[in-house]
Amino acid sequence: MIDWNDYAPVFVKSEFDCKYTGKNHMQKRFMDTLHAIRLEFDKPMVITSGYRDVTHPVEAKKVSPGAHTYGCAADIAVSGGDAIRLIAIAYKHGIARIGVSQKGSGRFIHIDMGEVNGFPSPALWSY
Numbered sequence: 591m592i593d594w595n596d597y598a599p600v601f602v603k604s605e606f607d608c609k610y611t612g613k614n615h616m617q618k619r620f621m622d623t624l625h626a627i628r629l630e631f632d633k634p635m636v637i638t639s640g641y642r643d644v645t646h647p648v649e650a651k652k653v654s655p656g657a658h659t660y661g662c663a664a665d666i667a668v669s670g671g672d673a674i675r676l677i678a679i680a681y682k683h684g685i686a687r688i689g690v691s692q693k694g695s696g697r698f699i700h701i702d703m704g705e706v707n708g709f710p711s712p713a714l715w716s717y
Contacts, residue, residue, distance in 0.1 A: 606640030
């Protein structure tokens with residue numbers, strides 16, 4: 591069980607709640623790593639997606655649920671040089687699965703520890 595006070599004030603539970611169901615099953619190991627990344631990044635990190643229930647419309651379209659449904663992924667609104675820096679810091683902290691969306695509006699970096707749930711790793715992809 592996560593004690594969200596461990597991550598305050600940089601992260602709060604509601605940022606990671608499923609936007610469809612309100613549930614939140616984030617993994618402590620992932621949150622500890624993300625917190626360490628945030629402290630090194632030394633800038634606010636806007637979480638656009640944290641935990642997603644399997645019924646979340648994005649997950650429901652998939653053949654099998656993604657890392658968000660296991661509580662070991664987050665999408666972070668970031669662009670340009672900050673995106674490159676975030677990727678470098680994430681790799682430094684052992685994140686081996688990164689998705690990059692850096693075109694148009696809504697730019698973000700997806701980081702996850704899905705390898706603990708059998709997702710291919712290392713992996714780097716673009717949206």
